[in-house]
Amino acid sequence: MKYFHFPFFVLFVFFLGCNILPFQKKENNQDMLLAALGILANASDWVWDLPPGFPVPIVPSENPMSKAKVELGRHLFNEKILSGNETMSCGSCHIQSLAFADGKDFPAGITNVSHPRNSQHLSNVAYMPRLTWSNPKMTSLEIQARAPMFGESPIELGLSSNVFLDKLKAKSIYQSLFTNAFGNADTAVNEQNVRFAIASFQRSMISGNSRYDQYTFRNNKSALTASEIRGLNIFNGEVAECFHCHGGFNFTDTSFHGGATEEFFYHSNGIHTDAYYAGLPSNKRGLFDLTGVASDTGKFRAPSLRNIGVTYPYMHDGSFMCADANNPDKAAGAAAGKTKVDCARDALTQVVDHYRSGGQAHTAKDVTLIRAFTITDSQRNDMVNFLLALTDDEFLTNPKFASPF
Ligand code: HEC
Ligand code: HEC
Secondary structure, eight states: OTTSOHHHHHHHHHHHHHTOSTTOOGGGHHHHHHHHHHHHHHHHHOOOOOOTTOOOOOOOTTSOOOHHHHHHHHHHHTOGGGSTTSSOOHHHHSBGGGTTBOSOSSOBOTTOOBOSSOOOOOTTGGGOSSOTTTOTTOOSHHHHTHHHHHOBTTBSSOOOSTHHHHHHHHSTHHHHHHHHHHSOHHHHOSHHHHHHHHHHHHHTOOOOOSHHHHHHTSOOTTSSOHHHHHHHHHHTSTTTOTHHHHOTTTTSSSEEETTTEEEOOOBBOSSSOHHHHHTSOTTSSBTHHHHOOGGGTTBBOOOOOTTGGGSOSBSTTOOBOOTTOSOTTSHHHHHTTOOHHHHHHHHHHHHHHHHHHTOOOOTTBOTTTSSOOOOOHHHHHHHHHHHHTTOOHHHHHOGGGSOOO
């Protein structure tokens, strides 16, 4: 709507409908009217319902938010027609109850070949100026969606042609969903609009009602326990240094900051040695895979720690996990009375122990921030308790983000 003065735009749409503008050809008339009405309806109906403390996300001007696009995107995100053999969707590796991560170290796509890194959670992905673990070319959700849809190395959804568009057109629900979002369904069902709608849906996935948020932004001073508050203070202090890389409302230093400023960084947090990375194939060495610069080996974007209590296993390769791996509350885990929270607690205890020890000797490691520090085991447990208070149950169960199928 930036380029149109609102009353004139309404008039313009009206004239379009009357078929009296000079450029109008009769046969295009209906389509254009529908499209214009679509734009008019859409441009004004999106209201960000943001938690206190959250800035307004930056949205690319070519893909403004609308309720109809988000609703179409919610369907497409969970639509198995979006995979080569109709067995998987985005939602197969991004599961709402796990904050849209999937609990695996290396998830596999439709050909059952493992991805070199693990599935990232998607809480507040609208605020990420660079996407994925370590690919600086992934500058928008619109661009990123191409990788799982069409990527060949690794194969995720394994689409190799536009046949999926014909299948979408043939499924009746998509007629009205595409028409509402983009105008006439015949022309609106195209590859770009599929990605745009999915991007809009993902931008709507805002998570900001954890007990930490209630304590910090909603002035509910009883929302955190004394132990969690101690943990928060250690997290934000100069002994543990966590906040340097996991700071701000989204717990990462890669973020849009106040308006249009974007910042993105890649770090090594010292989980592996140089020798370890040297032995890995060239799609598993972090930022180095993209830049070829030796000092970028083992560097990754600091993940947002929101909902960290459900996004295990931790790190790009799932290095830190509880003993009873994939099903903590089933089988052995259940027999031992273990729950998912126990699993997260085990794995997060390993993570904090990793940082406390200073990590592995690794050339790319930022040794001013990743170096041994002294806290007691009880203080370490306080930090783990604090991290577990970042879980936003409302986000994990909100029907707005659930699969419609
Ligand atoms: C086979 C499992 C799988 C499927 C299917 C899948 N993803 Fe992912 N997703 C991943 C993995 C693994 C990563 C990390 C990618 C990397 O670092 O290279 C990821 C990363 C992402 C990210 C980056 C998040 C961030 O914080 O930067 C987004 C966004 C995303 N996926 C969206 C999608 C969408 C949209 C689809 C469907 C079109 C999809 N994914 C399908 C596994 C999957
Ligand atoms: C120098 C920057 C830096 C500092 C300081 C830092 N981290 Fe990290 N953190 C990272 C990076 C980078 C990763 C991802 C590394 C990877 O996947 O290989 C990460 C990953 C994590 C993860 C796993 C997240 C996930 O989704 O898998 C947790 C939990 C975590 N850090 C907690 C902490 C805590 C607690 C502290 C303070 C004791 C801390 N970090 C200090 C950069 C940092």
